[in-house]
Structure formats: structure tokens, C-alpha cells
Amino acid sequence: MQEVTFGTVLWMTSAAFLTICIFSFLYRDNPLYRFAEHLVVGVSAGYWIAILYHTSLTDLWIEPLGASISAFGQPGGSFVAKFGALVLNILPGLIGLLMFSRFFAKTSWISRWPIAFYLGVSAGVALPLFLQSFVVRQVAANMVNPADIFGTMAADLTILFNYGNSTLLFWQGFGELIIVVGCICGLAYFYFSAEHKGIMGGAAKVGIWILMIGFGATFGYTVMSRISLLIGRFNYLISWVSAIGDFLRI
Amino acid sequence: MAKSSFWQKVIDIDRRWIYLVIGIVTFVPILKYIGMPVAVTSEVKAVYDMIESLPPGSIVMVPMEFDPATAAELEPMSRAVLRHCFSRNLKVISTAFMIDGVVLIERDLREIAAEYGKEYGQDYVYLGYKPYMQIVLLNMGENFRKPFPRDYYGARLDELPMMFGVNNYSNISCIVNINATSGADYWINYASGRYGAKLALGVTAVMATDYYAFLQSGQIFGLIGGLKGAAEYEKLIGRNKDVANRSMDAVSVAHVFIILFIVIGNIAFFVTGRQKRL
Numbered sequence: 001m002q003e004v005t006f007g008t009v010l011w012m013t014s015a016a017f018l019t020i021c022i023f024s025f026l027y028r029d030n031p032l033y034r035f036a037e038h039l040v041v042g043v044s045a046g047y048w049i050a051i052l053y054h055t056s057l058t059d060l061w062i063e064p065l066g067a068s069i070s071a072f073g074q075p076g077g078s079f080v081a082k083f084g085a086l087v088l089n090i091l092p093g094l095i096g097l098l099m100f101s102r103f104f105a106k107t108s109w110i111s112r113w114p115i116a117f118y119l120g121v122s123a124g125v126a127l128p129l130f131l132q133s134f135v136v137r138q139v140a141a142n143m144v145n146p147a148d149i150f151g152t153m154a155a156d157l158t159i160l161f162n163y164g165n166s167t168l169l170f171w172q173g174f175g176e177l178i179i180v181v182g183c184i185c186g187l188a189y190f191y192f193s194a195e196h197k198g199i200m201g202g203a204a205k206v207g208i209w210i211l212m213i214g215f216g217a218t219f220g221y222t223v224m225s226r227i228s229l230l231i232g233r234f235n236y237l238i239s240w241v242s243a244i245g246d247f248l249r250i
Numbered sequence: 251m252a253k254s255s256f257w258q259k260v261i262d263i264d265r266r267w268i269y270l271v272i273g274i275v276t277f278v279p280i281l282k283y284i285g286m287p288v289a290v291t292s293e294v295k296a297v298y299d300m301i302e303s304l305p306p307g308s309i310v311m312v313p314m315e316f317d318p319a320t321a322a323e324l325e326p327m328s329r330a331v332l333r334h335c336f337s338r339n340l341k342v343i344s345t346a347f348m349i350d351g352v353v354l355i356e357r358d359l360r361e362i363a364a365e366y367g368k369e370y371g372q373d374y375v376y377l378g379y380k381p382y383m384q385i386v387l388l389n390m391g392e393n394f395r396k397p398f399p400r401d402y403y404g405a406r407l408d409e410l411p412m413m414f415g416v417n418n419y420s421n422i423s424c425i426v427n428i429n430a431t432s433g434a435d436y437w438i439n440y441a442s443g444r445y446g447a448k449l450a451l452g453v454t455a456v457m458a459t460d461y462y463a464f465l466q467s468g469q470i471f472g473l474i475g476g477l478k479g480a481a482e483y484e485k486l487i488g489r490n491k492d493v494a495n496r497s498m499d500a501v502s503v504a505h506v507f508i509i510l511f512i513v514i515g516n517i518a519f520f521v522t523g524r525q526k527r528l
Contacts, residue, residue, distance in 0.1 A: 026269045048349050055352070055379045059400045118382075126384060126439070133443040133469065134435075141467030179466065218459045221476065225323060225455035227276060227504045228477040231497045232322020234280050 004246040016240040019233050061096075065089040142183050149173045149180075182210040260518040268511060275507045279499040286502050288495060293465055294482040297450045297472035298334065300424055306339035308423040309416060311447075313437070314358070317350035320430035320454055326494035327452045327480035328358055328428045334487045336366035341412055342374040343394075343422070347383045347433055356402060370403075371410040378402030383433050387440040393417050419447040424471075428452040434461065438469055452479065477501060 021036035068085040071077065095117060101110040156170035188200060189207030196204040301310065312331055316324040335342050342363075346355040356376055363374050370376075377398045380386045389396040394417065395407050407413045415421065425447050427437045434451050442449040448471055451461055455476025464470045474483055478501070480494035489495075 027266060044350065051349055051352055051379055052381065055402065056381055059404075060380070060397075063399070122384065125388060129439050129443055133439045137443075137467050137469055138463060141463075214459065218456075221455040221458050223505065223508055224476055224478065224501060227272075227501050227508075228323045228455065228497065229319070230273070230276055230504075231280065231477070231500050234277050234500075235322075235493065235497070238280065 004243050006247070009243055009247045012240045012243050016237055019237065023233075061089070061093055065093065142180055144176050144180055146180075149176050181206070186210050257518040257521040260514060261522055272504060272507060276500045276504045279503045280497070283491070283496050284499045285490075285495075286499050288478070288481045288485050288498055290482045290485060291479075293462075293473040293475075294479050295472075295486065297331075297426060297452075297474060298483065298486045300448070300450065300471060301331075301334050301338060301340065301426070304338065304340055304423050307341065309341045309343060309412075309421060310335050311343045311345075311419075311422045311425040312428065313345040313347065313425065314355045314428045315346065315348040315351065315433050316355075316428065316430040317348050318354060319350075321351070321354060323454050323477050323480070324428050324430055324452065325354070325358060326477065326492065326497075327474055327483060328355070329362055330480055330483040330487060330489065330492065330494070331426050331428065331452065331474075332359065332362040333365070333489070334483070336362060336368055336373070337487070340423075343377065343412075343416075344374070345377045345398075346379050347386070348431060349379055349381075352379045352402075371405070372412055375407075375410055375412055376402045384436045384440060387436050388444070391418055391440065391445040419445045422447060424448040424450065426450045426452060426472075428474075430454050430457075438464055442469055450474070 018036045018039070021032040024030055025033040065086075068082070068089045071082045071085065095114045098114050099111050101107040150173070153170045153173035156167050156173070160166045160170070185203045185207035187207070188203035189196075189211065191200070191204075194200050304310065312328070312335065314324070314328050316328075332342065342359075344355065344359055346352045356378070359374060359376055360370075363370070368374055377394070378401065380397050386397040390398075394413070398407060400406055401410065419425070419441055425437065425441055427434060427441075427449065429437070429451060430453070434453055434457065437449055437451070441447040449469070450472035451464075451470050452474035453461055453476075455478070458473065458475030458479075461470065461473055461475075465473050474480065477494050477497055481498045484490065484492045484495050
């Protein structure tokens with residue numbers, strides 16, 4: 001077992017204290033909660049700067065820029081290539097520095113340039129792929145041949161009645177049927193150019209049920225998620241108490 | 251109207267009593283392990299089967315995107331997947347695209363690797379954090395060295411024996427992305443969609459329902475959802491008393507009480523006739 005030092009107990013106690021500060025909000029808003037809240041915002045900002053500097057700025061900008069500058073002092077290679085590499089390494093830094101223009105009211109408009117550059121690149125890269133992954137592939141997944149579904153279900157029932165055992169393929173087919181019907185009915189509910197009467201009305205009603213079942217499943221998962229987070233904190237508090245016990249040799 | 255006034259009191263109850271009851275019923279089962287059964291679902295088994303089917307020495311990518319706020323759900327999951335990979339002598343490449351979790355994930359990776367006597371650079375590599383995830387994912391499809399000239403510890407990737415000849419997703423057997431953010435979409439879009447990498451997701455329970463659609467469409471081969479998914483994976487690798495399994499008792503008891511509260515709340519709602527005033 002890892003030895004529990006005074007430092008370990010000190011840091012664990014700080015974290016436990018902050019956990020209790022946050023929990024105190026369940027009773028009502030109070031200064032301890034606000035202290036913990038402000039602390040996490042401040043610490044996060046400092047932490048982000050340190051991580052970004054050490055894991056991104058140094059190896060993606062400072063080092064390549066330094067290398068392209070020092071290349072001028074080395075023999076060989078064309079001047080144009082060296083100059084091109086230098087410009088390519090200076091540009092990202094310059095574009096990034098433009099963001100700091102936001103600190104001054106008169107020049108704040110300049111910061112829109114790096115934002116526009118990033119949005120333009122992101123949109124250009126993302127749009128075709130997003131359409132493919134989130135629309136085309138999802139639509140394709142719903143295009144199931146009904147003959148295949150009913151054929152599978154019928155085959156399973158035949159085996160069940162003739163041999164007394166099921167391959168469970170009936171339920172697989174039934175599931176696929178629900179997905180296809182649920183998808184069509186869900187879309188029918190959101191089709192507003194026709195009045196929800198007759199077949200359209202019936203489909204829309206089934207669509208509402210499908211949506212409600214979906215929301216119910218999401219709610220159930222959300223409850224589990226929140227309880228899991230509570231358990232995580234309780235587990236931490238228990239480990240804190242046991243660490244104090246180990247330190248005091250209780 | 252004694253009956254009515256009772257239900258009115260139920261409606262008017264201070265919500266802090268509910269918090270207290272949920273706190274108690276969650277806390278007690280943590281102290282006393284009951285060991286309620288955990289059934290393994292096919293989507294979690296699919297991830298296990300994929301890792302189980304890989305020959306020793308294969309490279310699995312386990313990018314982990316969670317922070318202290320979501321660690322309660324995703325840390326047990328990450329640890330279970332890493333334990334499975336290392337126990338099968340698979341090599342692991344990991345990244346952390348959620349900045350608050352960079353150090354947390356490094357610790358998990360280091361601790362689990364040490365459990366199985368794995369050596370950094372030979373058996374696993376931690377690339378760490380880089381901003382603008384979608385650009386990084388696209389670049390990794392070309393070459394890991396483009397977004398990550400150096401690993402988390404500052405070593406050049408070419409200095410790490412495990413990375414010799416490992417250039418992009420095509421050299422990876424599969425990706426098991428443990429994710430607490432919408433960044434999971436980027437993995438589906440770029441790693442799986444653009445570069446055809448085999449992808450499975452491990453997500454928080456809140457996110458799980460969103461990603462079942464991708465499981466059905468075959469864009470991901472497996473899905474581990476929340477603490478329950480983590481408990482299933484722990485069970486599959488034979489670690490029935492790890493943190494996720496021990497926590498499932500508390501989850502189950504808390505769920506029973508929440509359902510009870512919902513039922514009581516609804517009865518009170520209708521008995522007091524509040525629905526008529528809506």
C-alpha cells in the first residue's frame with residue numbers, strides 16, 4: 001500500500017473541503033460555495049495557460065520558428081526555401097497575436113480575422129464530412145428491405161414451431177421494424193406542411209410516443225449519470241477519511 | 251380533508267429533504283457492498299471481443315477525453331479498458347483532448363501500465379493535449395507526427411521504439427475513445443468516417459442514447475455507456491469488485507428511490523387536483 005504522507009493528507013483534505021463547499025449549495029447559496037466556485041474558475045485559467053504553453057505553443061510554434069530562423073545560419077539550401085519556411089512559421093503566430101487586439105476598443109475589429117480564418121477552415125473541412133457521417137450514413141441505416149425483415153422473422157417462427165427453439169432472429173427483425181417505423185413516424189410528427197389528420201395524424205401520434213420513449217431513456221440515463229457523479233464524490237470522501245486514518249495509524 | 255392535506259404536504263415538501271434521502275440511500279450501499287448482479291450488454295461485449303481478438307503486439311488507441319467533473323463515470327471505464335489491453339500485451343497510444351483531464355489521464359495510464367510491468371515508449375505512448383481537436387484528428391489521419399511532433403513528456407515520436415513505422419490510423423487495430431464531450435462526434439466524423447478507423451465509444455450515461463444510432467448504423471462497433479457500461483467491462487475482464495461494480499449497488503438503490511419519488515409525486519399531483527390548474 002502507498003504510504004500516506006502529511007502532504008497527501010493536506011491535499012486530500014483541501015479537495016474534501018472544496019467538495020463539501022460545493023455540496024453546501026444543496027442547502028442554500030453561501031460564501032463557501034462561491035469561494036469554491038471562484039477558485040475552480042481561477043485555477044482552471046492558470047492551469048490551461050500552463051498546459052497550452054508546454055504541450056502546444058512550444059512544439060507547434062516556438063520550436064519550428066526557432067528552427068527556421070537558425071536555418072539561415074546553416075550552409076546549404078536555397079534562400080527562397082528558407083525564407084518560405086520562416087514566413088510559414090511566422091504567420092500562425094501573427095494571426096494568433098491578432099486575437100489580443102480585443103483588449104483595445106479601437107482595434108478590437110482586427111480579432112475577427114483570426115476567428116474568420118478558423119471558422120472558414122473548420123466549416124470547409126467539416127461540412128461535407130458531417131453530411132456524410134450524420135445524414136447520409138444515418139439515412140442509409142434506415143433503408144432496410146422489408147422483405148428481409150419479414151423473411152427473417154418468418155424463418156425464426158418456422159424454426160420455433162417445428163423444432164421448439166428460437167434463434168432470437170424474430171426479435172432482431174422486430175427491432176429493425178421498430179427502428180424503421182419509429183423513424184418514419186418521428187419524421188411525420190415534424191412535417192408541418194400537411195395537417196395531422198388521417199394517416200398523417202396517426203403516424204404523428206406514433207411519432208410522439210416514439211419521441212417520448214426516447215426522452216424517457218435519455219432521462220433515465222441522465223439520472224444514472226448524476227447519481228454516478230455523487231457516488232464518485234462519496235468514494236473520494238471515504239478515501240479521504242481512510243487516508244487520515246492511515247496517516248494517524250488508527 | 252385529511253387525505254388531501256397529506257398529499258398537499260407531499261407536494262409542498264422542501265426539496266432539501268429529497269436531497270438528504272438520496273444522499274443517504276446512495277451513501278449506505280457504498281459502505282456495505284451487496285454485489286447486485288450486472289448483466290453484460292452486447293454493445294459492451296463487442297468492445298471486449300474486439301480487443302480480445304487482437305494478436306499480442308497490436309496497437310490500440312485509447313484517447314481519453316474526460317476531466318475531474320466526469321471522472322466518476324469515465325475513469326473506471328478507462329482503467330478497465332487499459333487493464334484489458336495491457337493484460338493482452340497490446341500496445342496503447344493515448345491522447346487527452348480535454349484540457350482539464352490531461353494530468354488525470356497521464357496518472358491513470360502510468361498507474362495501470364505499472365500494474366502490468368509495461369514500459370513507456372515500448373508498450374504505451376501518451377501524446378497528451380493539443381487544441382482544435384478536429385484539425386488534430388484530421389492531421390493524425392495523415393501522420394501522428396504532424397499534430398504531435400513530441401509526446402506529452404517532450405520526447406520526439408521517432409525516439410520512441412513503439413512508434414517506429416506507426417504513422418496514422420491505418421497502423422492502429424482499433425480505437426476505443428472514452429469521451430465526455432461532443433468530441434465523440436469528431437472521432438466518428440474524421441477517424442471513422444474520413445479514414446475508416448474501427449471505432450468504439452465509451453461515453454457518459456447522459457450521452458449514451460445519442461450514440462446508439464451510430465451503433466445501429468455500423469459507424470461504431472461498440473458502445474460503453476456510463477458507470478453501468480464500466481461495471482459490465484470490469485465484469486468481462488474478471489474484476490467484479492472494482493469501483494464501477496461496487497458503485498452499481500448504490501446506483502440501483504438510488505434509482506429505486508427516485509422511481510418511488512416520481513410515483514409519489516405524480517399521485518400527489520393528481521390527488522391535489524393541480525393538473526386542473528395548469
